């Protein structure tokens with residue numbers, strides 16, 4: 572059994588077991604076993620991120636795209652199926668994009684990422700409905716190409732009837748060896764390519780969720796097979812401490828909201844700034860001025876590419892970084908925001924999670940933040956909630 576099918580079987584079993592929950596429905600999220608990041612991987616990831624967000628700021632309402640991440644960075648994914656009978660896929664759940672796509676049987680075997688992963692075959696599904704509109708999800712240097720199809724999509728046995736998704740006929744090389752086949756976008760329809768109704772919207776419209784929201788609990792322990800939970804339609808108060816602090820969504824595209832201030836060492840890094848909560852981004856991406864300030868405060872040296880490193884011996888003496896959101900202070904400590912990366916010669920470096928990408932001015936709070944703070948994405952009330960996640 573290869574590694575991918577092993578993961579699929581384990582997760583399918585986990586889904587069967589967990590389905591005894593009636594009210595709220597969970598997908599176990601699994602980070603890949605090997606949490607090691609190399610400097611080149613970080614670079615690859617950053618270039619993908621750069622094109623993702625630059626595309627958004629430069630093409631207006633029509634150019635939309637999905638997250639693609641380097642598989643050797645922290646990534647959280649679960650299992651879904653399409654069609655009748657069910658065809659299973661590992662999928663990455665991404666609150667920073669809004670389309671669902673999986674590889675197509677019509678993706679040629681010369682495409683290595685397609686060859687390695689499960690593929691959707693419309694002729695094998697009795698519930699398939701043709702659409703055929705070609706779409707391209709553009710990443711600047713990379714893109715996913717394919718066409719729309721409609722079928723029953725399920726995750727955790729929640730059926731979504733008549734869900735339109737993209738069958739990819741060309742998948743970028745960043746998916747080679749990734750433990751997931753495609754992406755399930757959980758953001759708002761306004762950033763969906765082809766203006767397709769996102770699966771979460773259909774799930775809600777079809778009355779499948781007891782509450783019109785989802786929540787994420789991401790474990791930061793990358794070696795644990797059960798790496799976290801994505802809860803459809805519910806909030807589990809055993810997974811956080813204290814109470815949730817809610818802030819309204821400020822722009823319904825990404826899950827975007829206003830942060831009152833971000834401070835470290837009594838230095839203000841932002842006030843009344845915009846941020847998004849993005850499960851598809853492993854780190855925290857900050858605007859340029861804040862990037863310079865934060866490096867000054869933590870003594871990090873820029874690597875010349877928007878990533879910055881500290882002396883590992885200094886880690887414990889670094890300051891906390893405080894995020895004031897909706898009247899509550901959310902604190903990241905050095906052990907939260909410093910990640911160890913290993914180069915090809917096994918040298919270990921301590922990288923700041925605060926990275927920079929040219930060309931946009933909002934903060935992207937990725938898995939480093941969402942892993943520390945249980946996050947509720949409340950579609951029904953157009954708000955986001957955070958509370959300190961329990962650590963086990």
Ligand SMILES: *[C@@H]1O[C@H](CO)[C@@H](O)[C@H](O)[C@H]1NC(C)=O
Pocket residue numbers: 604605606607
């Ligand atoms: C993790 O990755 C490193 C670097 O590529 C490799 O040396 C190591 O064997 C991997 N460990 C596992 C458990 O796959």
Ligand SMILES: *[C@@H]1O[C@H](CO)[C@@H](O)[C@H](O)[C@H]1NC(C)=O
Pocket residue numbers: 703704705718
């Ligand atoms: C979609 O693209 C394919 C391959 O390039 C082409 O053969 C087909 O005619 C296109 N379909 C539509 C509806 O434009």
Ligand SMILES: *[C@@H]1O[C@H](CO)[C@@H](O)[C@H](O)[C@H]1NC(C)=O
Pocket residue numbers: 834835836837890891892893900902
């Ligand atoms: C962060 O917030 C806490 C609680 O409000 C406060 O005690 C601490 O001094 C703040 N730290 C920084 C670096 O601003």
